[in-house]
Amino acid sequence: EKKIFRVGGNTPIPVDFRLIAATNKDLEALVAEGKFREDLYYRINVFSITIPPLRERREDIPLLAEHFLKKFARSMNKPIHGISTAAMALLQQYDWPGNVRELQNAIERAVLVCRGREIQPEDLPLQVNEARESAAGRTLADVERQHIARILQETKWNISQAARLLGIDRVTLYNKIRKYQLKPDSPR
Numbered sequence: 773e774k775k776i777f778r779v780g781g782n783t784p785i786p787v788d789f790r791l792i793a794a795t796n797k798d799l800e801a802l803v804a805e806g807k808f809r810e811d812l813y814y815r816i817n818v819f820s821i822t823i824p825p826l827r828e829r830r831e832d833i834p835l836l837a838e839h840f841l842k843k844f845a846r847s848m849n850k851p852i853h854g855i856s857t858a859a860m861a862l863l864q865q866y867d868w869p870g871n872v873r874e875l876q877n878a879i880e881r882a883v884l885v886c887r888g889r890e891i892q893p894e895d896l897p898l899q900v901n902e903a904r905e906s907a908a909g910r911t912l913a914d915v916e917r918q919h920i921a922r923i924l925q926e927t928k929w930n931i932s933q934a935a936r937l938l939g940i941d942r943v944t945l946y947n948k949i950r951k952y953q954l955k956p957d958s959p960r
Contacts, residue, residue: 791816796871826868826875833864836872840879841891852883855891862893866900881937885926894922897939917952920945929956 775784793816802808826833837855845852855863859882868874882895893901898919920938927933935945948954 826871830864833868833875834860836875837863837879840876841883844880844883848883850883850886851889852886852891853889856893859891859893859896862896862900877939884937885923897937899939913952916948917954920948920952921954924949924954924956 774787776787777784799808799813799817803810803813826836834855837860841852841855844850863875863878870877878897878900879891881897882891886892886895898916901919920934923934923937927937931942931945935942938945940948
């Protein structure tokens with residue numbers, strides 16, 4: 773205990789560390805089903821903290837969104853000082869299947885594309901804006917085309933950066949560019 777041996781070695785090396793692990797799976801159920809090693813489960817399950825998904829604690833969204841906004845505005849040196857009421861309403865309506873990481877990525881993207889001093893609904897990712905956009909009577913394809921065109925313009929057609937902001941891989945982005953016949957001079 774508290775010692776390791778290099779592979780092939782016989783000299784003990786003292787260690788002192790704490791393992792922190794996170795999962796979105798029910799490890800107890802996986803152990804019962806034989807899909808997770810029981811011995812490993814009992815070694816790492818010393819202290820558990822269960823955090824409900826973001827969709828079950830929507831009251832945390834404004835605080836988290838403001839935190840991420842400050843972080844990314846500072847790191848990107850952008851003078852963005854807030855999130856509009858309409859944008860915040862959309863953030864709180866969205867279910868966030870990717871939880872806090874998805875919210876963080878959405879705010880990072882919004883800071884990157886925001887042109888004003890406040891994040892607006894149009895700065896938010898397509899999936900967050902989907903309900904608002906489709907309510908305006910436009911097809912999802914129209915909304916997707918416009919959104920992709922805007923991101924491509926904002927990133928000066930840097931495919932890797934645009935794909936990351938859109939949350940898709942480069943091959944998918946190339947396919948959508950072909951599908952919507954987008955070109956660097958395409959109107960939004």
